[in-house]
Amino acid sequence: TTIARVVHERISNEYEYSIFIGNVRNIVEKGGLVSLQKQLLSGIWMKKDDISNLHEGAMIIRRVLCQKKVLLILDDVNHLEQLESVAGNHEWFGSGSRVLITIRNEHLLIEHGVERRFQIKGLKSEDALQLFSWKAFKKDYPEKHYLILSNRIVSYVK
Numbered sequence: 001t002t003i004a005r006v007v008h009e010r011i012s013n014e015y016e017y018s019i020f021i022g023n024v025r026n027i028v029e030k031g032g033l034v035s036l037q038k039q040l041l042s043g044i045w046m047k048k049d050d051i052s053n054l055h056e057g058a059m060i061i062r063r064v065l066c067q068k069k070v071l072l073i074l075d076d077v078n079h080l081e082q083l084e085s086v087a088g089n090h091e092w093f094g095s096g097s098r099v100l101i102t103i104r105n106e107h108l109l110i111e112h113g114v115e116r117r118f119q120i121k122g123l124k125s126e127d128a129l130q131l132f133s134w135k136a137f138k139k140d141y142p143e144k145h146y147l148i149l150s151n152r153i154v155s156y157v158k
Contacts, residue, residue: 002131003120004073004102015071015097019043022075024082033085037061040072040086054085062092070097077103083112128154 001022012018019040021027027036037057044064051057070093077083087099103109109117123131132154133142142150 001075001102004075004100007100008071008073012071014069016068016094017044017065018071020073020075021086024074025076025078028079028082033057033081036082037085058085058088061086062088065093065097066091068094068097070094071100072098073100073102075102077101077108078105080108080111083108089113122158125151125154125158128158 005020005022008018008020012020021036021039021043024036027039033054034051034057037051037054037060040061041051041057041064051060072087072093074083074086083101087093090097093099101109101114106117106119122128129142129150130140132150133139136150137143137146
């Protein structure tokens with residue numbers, strides 16, 4: 001997620017539309033696949049109330065984005081249907097578009113026909129602790145009384 005956000009911040013200005021959808025898993029669990037489509041369309045300032053079903057949402061996404069250079073980042077995808085509902089295939093987007101997907105199960109990317117895949121290795125414990133500390137405390141390193149708890153959290157999420 002952190003790497004995906006940094007990539008988005010650094011290259012988003014190179015695209016006509018740049019959309020970062022975080023926590024795809026949670027969005028779909030709470031509101032279904034149509035809510036994911038609506039999230040994408042709201043990212044390009046479109047009225048999202050017009051979508052009543054998955055097919056209609058897919059048609060609108062394709063129609064609007066097929067001629068546009070798009071950067072779409074989907075974070076924490078965990079089902080093939082999530083990809084199919086917002087990024088059916090490369091023809092949905094214009095020339096030069098990029099779709100970046102963070103996922104825990106590489107098999108879903110293979111099923112979706114994604115040809116270029118990169119596996120990011122986890123951070124070393126010390127680097128993970130520093131990243132956690134920056135996010136949690138806005139400091140390089142946790143204060144002494146938070147060190148044990150911070151190490152447990154970092155260990156748990158690794």
